[in-house]
Amino acid sequence: MSTVPALPIKLYPRLTRGRFNTWRVAFVVVTQLLYFGLPWLPWHGRQAVWLDLAGGRFHLFGLTLLPQDMVYLAALLMASAFGLFLWTTLSGRLWCGFSCPQTVYTEIMLWIERWTEGKPAARRALDAAPWRLNKVMRKGGKHVLMAAFSLWTGLTLVGYFSPMRELAAGLPTLAIGPWEAFWALFYGGFTYLLAGVLREKVCLHMCPYARFQGAMFDPDTRLVAYDVPRGEPRGALRKDAQPGVARGDCVDCGLCVQVCPTGIDIRAGLQYECIGCAACIDACDAVMDKIGAPHGLIRFTTQRAEDGGDGRPRRLWQRPRVLVYGGLLAMLLALTAAGLLNHTPYKLDVLRDRASLVREGDDGWLENSYSLRVMNGDEQAHRFRVEVVGLPGARLRDDAPVLVPALTVATVGVRVAVDPGAVQRGSQPLRFVLRAVDAPHRYVSADSSFIGE
Numbered sequence: 344m345s346t347v348p349a350l351p352i353k354l355y356p357r358l359t360r361g362r363f364n365t366w367r368v369a370f371v372v373v374t375q376l377l378y379f380g381l382p383w384l385p386w387h388g389r390q391a392v393w394l395d396l397a398g399g400r401f402h403l404f405g406l407t408l409l410p411q412d413m414v415y416l417a418a419l420l421m422a423s424a425f426g427l428f429l430w431t432t433l434s435g436r437l438w439c440g441f442s443c444p445q446t447v448y449t450e451i452m453l454w455i456e457r458w459t460e461g462k463p464a465a466r467r468a469l470d471a472a473p474w475r476l477n478k479v480m481r482k483g484g485k486h487v488l489m490a491a492f493s494l495w496t497g498l499t500l501v502g503y504f505s506p507m508r509e510l511a512a513g514l515p516t517l518a519i520g521p522w523e524a525f526w527a528l529f530y531g532g533f534t535y536l537l538a539g540v541l542r543e544k545v546c547l548h549m550c551p552y553a554r555f556q557g558a559m560f561d562p563d564t565r566l567v568a569y570d571v572p573r574g575e576p577r578g579a580l581r582k583d584a585q586p587g588v589a590r591g592d593c594v595d596c597g598l599c600v601q602v603c604p605t606g607i608d609i610r611a612g613l614q615y616e617c618i619g620c621a622a623c624i625d626a627c628d629a630v631m632d633k634i635g636a637p638h639g640l641i642r643f644t645t646q647r648a649e650d651g652g653d654g655r656p657r658r659l660w661q662r663p664r665v666l667v668y669g670g671l672l673a674m675l676l677a678l679t680a681a682g683l684l685n686h687t688p689y690k691l692d693v694l695r696d697r698a699s700l701v702r703e704g705d706d707g708w709l710e711n712s713y714s715l716r717v718m719n720g721d722e723q724a725h726r727f728r729v730e731v732v733g734l735p736g737a738r739l740r741d742d743a744p745v746l747v748p749a750l751t752v753a754t755v756g757v758r759v760a761v762d763p764g765a766v767q768r769g770s771q772p773l774r775f776v777l778r779a780v781d782a783p784h785r786y787v788s789a790d791s792s793f794i795g796e
Contacts, residue, residue, distance in 0.1 A: 353470070354543060355463035356453065357601040361625025370441045371450055379499050382507035387722065394504050400720065400750065407688055407750075409720045418679045422672060429668035431559045435566050439552070440620030445545050448496070448538035449604065452489055459485040463601070489539040490531075497531030543605045546618055553615055561664050562647040563657050567619055569593075569610045569641050577610075580634060592636045599623035599641060609641055613649075688720035689727070691777045693791045701794045708760040710740070711793050715755045717777060719747040726780040729757060734773035734793055736765035744780050759793060766795040 384391040386404055393402040401408040401416070408415060430438055439446060460466045460481050472478055501523050502510050513519045519527075537545050546553060560566075574593035593610070600608045602622040607614050609623050627641040647657075659665050696712035704710045719725055726744040731737045740758040747753045759773070770792045778786040 352606075354604070354606045355466050356604050356606075356622075357463050357598070357626075358457065359598075359602040359622050359625045359629070361628060363621035363625050367441055367450065367620060367622075371447050374442060374444075374447055375451075379495075382499060382502035389722075390506055390508075392503060393506070396504055398750070406683065406686070407720050407722060409688070409690060409718065411690060412686070415679060415682065418675055418682075422675045422679065425668050425672040425675065428559050429665065429672055431556055432561060432564055432662070432664045432668060434619075435560070435564050436556060436617065436619035437565070439546070439618040443618075445537060445550070446604075446618065446620070448534055449542050451492065452539045452542070455488045455492070456485055459488065486539075490535055493535035493539065494527065494531040496534045497527035497529065500530045501527045546605060547616055553618075557615065559664065559668075560646070561662055562650070563645050563662060565643045565645060566613060566649075567609060567617055567621060567624065567641065568613060568644045568649055569599075570639065571610075574610070574640050592631065592634075592640050594630060594634065596630055598626040598630060602626045613646075687785045687787055689725075689777060689779070689785070689787045690716075690718035690720065691775060691787045691789045692716040692718075693775055693789045695791065701796065704740075704760055706760075707763065709763050709766060709795060710758050710760050712756065712758050713775075713791065715757055715775065715777075716752060717745065717747050717755060718752045719749060722749050724748045725782075728778050728780055729755070730776040730778065731759055732774050732776055734759075734761065734766070734771055737761045737773060737793065761793060761795070763796065766793065768795050770794055 381392045382390060386402075389402060391402070391404050395402065399410050401412075427438060456466065460469055469478055469481060498510065498514075499507075504526075505520075505523055510519060510523065541549075574591040576589060577591050577593035577595040579596075580594055599610065600606070600623075602625070603609070604620060604622065605616045605618060607616045609617065621643070624641050624643070628638045631638055631640060659669075692715070694714040694716070696714065699712060702710050702712075715729065717727060719727075724746060726746050728744050729739060729742065731739055737759050738761075740760055745753065745755050771794075772790065773793050774788050774790050776786055776788045
């Protein structure tokens, strides 16, 4: 028997109030304050968080990372992945329901829609009404506000890569670069499309996380579920109900479906479409308050409890996935922290003088010439001293400190001299060490070679 796929329908999720909705609003506010606020935060004369692609630097408050430090970015991405895996194992899809950008921006778009078009019944009536002035004004106002918010998200994203204050100052006269304008419009349009138009369809059909997150669950992962033995048989409360007839606590009001942002009925069992936002829990608890029944008809529980267990999760050390994800996350964070604590914002490259491999100095010693490329990635100028190690008897002809301004690169020519009686013929390894005079414990090194006779 063939089936005809259902046409996509527009959902009109109903606003609910309760402790979980309060948490959702709090997460929306906090995440957006961070996202929109960080580019405006100054730090010693510059932006606190600034990915300066043109200058090849990543400024994160007092830390400046250079291109060779991108290993820390890779470690951060890996730690974020393992952190998400660990959080999913422990708490299910709470990330989806409370912190995912798609959820957060969809919630903001719904706020705009409720403010311009009204409650779900009013929005349905408006969609069904003919196009008159009222509908044009409400629909137009909604989309203008959505587009304005989306554009500002795009400009804010660009503000992480270009100085935000300069970008904002150029907006009134449209004095922004073509690439900045492109990415602001691209990300703004992307936000408008995903959060303003597609909404829950992104979670249902486009997001890969919804498909593979089940592989990270274990029997003790927290899930939103309906208490079937307590709720069934469901039915409306009636004054003329016959005594002795079994009836569950579910009054079949349908509020759990009406508030669901993906439009599912949680009473049908666990479904991948559930994003764990707990809106149905708030709605059901409010109904239980009205009929004098205890909370928890829809609640966070575990698969172990659903299968007849006592509902208490196992200890963390008894859950293999928690141990694996937690161990990998802890190891990555420890290695990254150790690397950052020992991080040196300097870089040294050594180039040999190919025009003259070896020459004899006035004192009869053999000399090799080198060009040292010194990068000072710190935000203050430093005097650097160069040392030569690894080759007995080697010394620099000129070991005066070199001044390198902040965030600049200087090229310095040096000559290394060795007593002919102390060096063998051919190529000998040596190492250049670069130390800051004001912080000798911070140094970098680079290997090279010395050519004897």
